[in-house]
Amino acid sequence: MKLLITGGAGFIGSHYVRTRLATPGPGPHITVLDRLTYAGNRDNLAPDPRLTFVEGDICDPLLVDDLMAGQDAVVHFAAESHVDRSITAAADFVRTNMLGTQILLDAAARHRTPRFVHVSTDEVYGSADTGHWAEHQPLAPRSPYAASKAGADLLALAAHTTHGLDVVVTRSSNTYGPYQYPEKIIPLFTTNLLDGLPVPLYGDGSHRREWLHVTDHCAGIDLVLHRGRAGEVYHIGGPDELANSELTTLLLELTGRGPDLVRHVADRPGHDRRYALDSTKIADELGYHPTVPLADGLAATVAWYRDNRPWWHPLTPRHHPTLATG
Structure with missing residues (x-):
């Protein structure tokens, strides 16, 4: 099987690539296309004869067309993904998340690529006061990041209807684990606390998120790649919902720090109060x-950052902006 993985040097994409290459047997041949922005790291991928790495931009139509030829499937991770950055640089998010996705879809349609998995987010639904969103929930994004991902989702699903492209969309909960660039709440707070530095908690800390380990996220994507129904959306939800203040308490305990390092900072504009996904569909259809x-995943993640300071320390200038939640 020949796979094109966009954003494969980033946090989730590189975990997916490492997992696929670790599968016993000959395995797939994987081509990774990654622009190596601040959040992409070539060192996330070890050399492997089944891996071809291409540094490039999904917004480059000639490059994308060349790489798409002969692929059996695309798993599209590449995205600008941090909400805080989108508030001050929305055009970058529209370019990568929407234009880049459309360029990939156009190439896949031309080459009749057998399957296209578009990886998205729960943030496209906006904020859930109660209950859990099913896949038919109307989209109501409230940040430039979420709006650009919602637009990309619609472009992907439209390619299925218009061109008959075999597209499947996944939307996941907040994902955490090793190799995550230290701007999202778990790696940012963990690296700050390991260095004995304060952590910036937005508002009163009552914003709630579901948490999904990157291993589980990638397992769900792989199920959708192989068995998901074309033209469908699948939720890959996390099993644990916490307020950000509760998550902060757990990180303080795991790093051996006290609450005196917590700094409550002004909330960001349009901050969604809660995300919650109903994952019944992927469980019933695909056995996910x-x-x-x-508790286990968070402890292992903190241990990884403690043991891998040379990976993250160069990425963390000690005058962090207020980057507190995903």
Whole structure:
């Protein structure tokens, strides 16, 4: 099987690539296309004869067309993904997340690529006061990041209707684990606390998120790649919902720090209060169930950052802006 993985040097994409290459047997041949922005790291991928790495931009139509030829499937991770950055640089998010996705879809349609998995986010639904969103929930994004991802989702699903392209969309909960660039709440707070530095908690800390370990996220994507129904959306939800203040308490405990390092900072504009996904569809159709409890996954993640300071320390200038939640 020949796979084109966009954003494969980033956090989730590189985990997916490492997992696929670790599968016993000959495995797939994987081509990774990654622009190596601040959040992409070539060192996330070890050399492997089944891996071809291409540094390039999904917004480059000639490059994308060349790489798409002969692929059996695309798994599209590449995205600008941090909400805070989108508030001050929205055009970058529209360019990569929407234009880049459309260029990939156009190339896949021309080459009749057998399957296209578009990886998205729960943030496209806006904020959920109660209950859990099913896949038919109307989209109501409230940040430039979420709006650009919602637009990309619609472009992907439209390519299925218009061109008959075999597209499947996944939307996941907040994902955490090793190799995550230290701007989202878990790696940012963990690296700050390991260095004995304060952590910036937005508002009163009551914003709630579901948490999904990257291993479970990638397992769900792989199920959708191989068995998902064309033209469908699948939720890959996390098993644990916490307020950001509760998550902060867990990180303080795991790093051996006290609450005196917590700094409550002004909330960001349009900050969604809660995300919550109903993952019944992927469980019933594909047999997906997350396997990593938050307590275990969080402890392992903090241990990874403690043991891998040379990976993250060069990425963390000690005058962090207020980057507190995903």
